[in-house]
Amino acid sequence: MKSAIMFLFTIVIGLSIFTVSKADINDNLVLALSFDTGNTIVDLSGQKNKITINGNPKWVDGHFGKALYFDGKSAVIAPYIPLKDKSFTVQLWVNPDMVGEQEIVFSQHDSSAANLSLHLRIYNTGIVRFGFYSNDLDSPANTIKKGEWHNLTFIFNSSEKLRKIYVDGNKVASDISVSAYLGAKGETKIGAWERPDKPEFYQSFNGIIDEVRVWLRPLKDEEILEGMNTKMAVEPVDKLVTTWANIKK
Template structure:
């Protein structure tokens, strides 16, 4: 009886960890799959060798084992790759601020990005959020807002902002986020997302002039994911993970020393947001549409040191 032999089935990448960290779209099979497949085929081959003793029988054993492998691939591996896409992406890259608003008490919103951009909450009102807790803002005349003191890295040019909001109404000018967008503080206006004149407006103030991009107001009375990106030349407004409007941004954004505000523009109590805000994040790069769609349903995706790599597979089990 011939001695059992091993069949080389696949080559192991020379640097698998490097491949795993690459933030590109790809299909990932469970890590134990290759091992299980190898054991299965080797077992088939060795069992067949117990019955086949001639050289011709040995060839039949090899062919039968390969056929079993092909059947496994066609019936199980291909459908798994087609219907279970998992995209790997390092969402902590460029994340400079992340407020989850899950404290539920106190007047400090911790920055989970690890960059120290904690928010000071004026007259906090805690409510149930999209995920965990959220902050409630009272609209015109209210003095509930979040202030993050200025730092050099908050003077972004390329950027991504996103948050979950549940608006009570959009009457008047309702400021969601801004860095002196209406000139209420001492510095030059920079950017903001707000309602004005019956539209949802994204504004950038640049060295070459103003860029206003407008779209329909988001629904009220329900949680809606909103955000925007600027890649240095084009800005896009996102609602529920989809691009709803875009426009050109003429030049580099103004820099200033004014604070970064959630729920209110600098010193303007008549521009306060009306409703609840949850899961606020800011990047110093423009995320792709695929990234934004993935992050929409992924709460608190990054740990306190912003080192966690997330996957679309995690979204299915997100709390």
């Protein structure tokens, strides 16, 4: 009898630890787009950001469930997320067509001046850039390939000014930035870059984007892997104890 009670106690404790560890990754999650919520896009972070679509991106099969295909003339738009002087992480899956020389996957734009325009982009040479404007970090060439799924994770630690790029869970570039990102306004755009001094859809993305997430903290190495290997549930974080659904490849 005592052995049975101890066994059950161990199971309960184990499940409790599992639940907490799974929930921890939601700490400071401020944007989460899975593109699995039908013909509209819902922010699953619990922050209730209003999401709009510019152009006509198409729902297609994604890395997990459904995703959006961007045709170079479309964007998904969220409100300004206060990244100024803060630590943050942006993570997303991309499958690029690499039509243009350089294409934006995620951005905010305050002004065309140093450290005032966040632009996360890819090049047709396979380079991935983590840019603050006139203060950028690039991966080596051939880091990503046309027509293949890649997980991109961009991390900035404000206390250390440490900026890092991970591709498919592996760190491919890092530096000590001369400044934090300082943009204090500008919509958050997926697949495009808001530049009043440039034509609409300037350097916009061609290809598929899936599972876009933003945290106001730097993810740990194990969380990067957890994020890239899981998908968001279709209910907002504030309605679930655990929002991550394990996906077995």
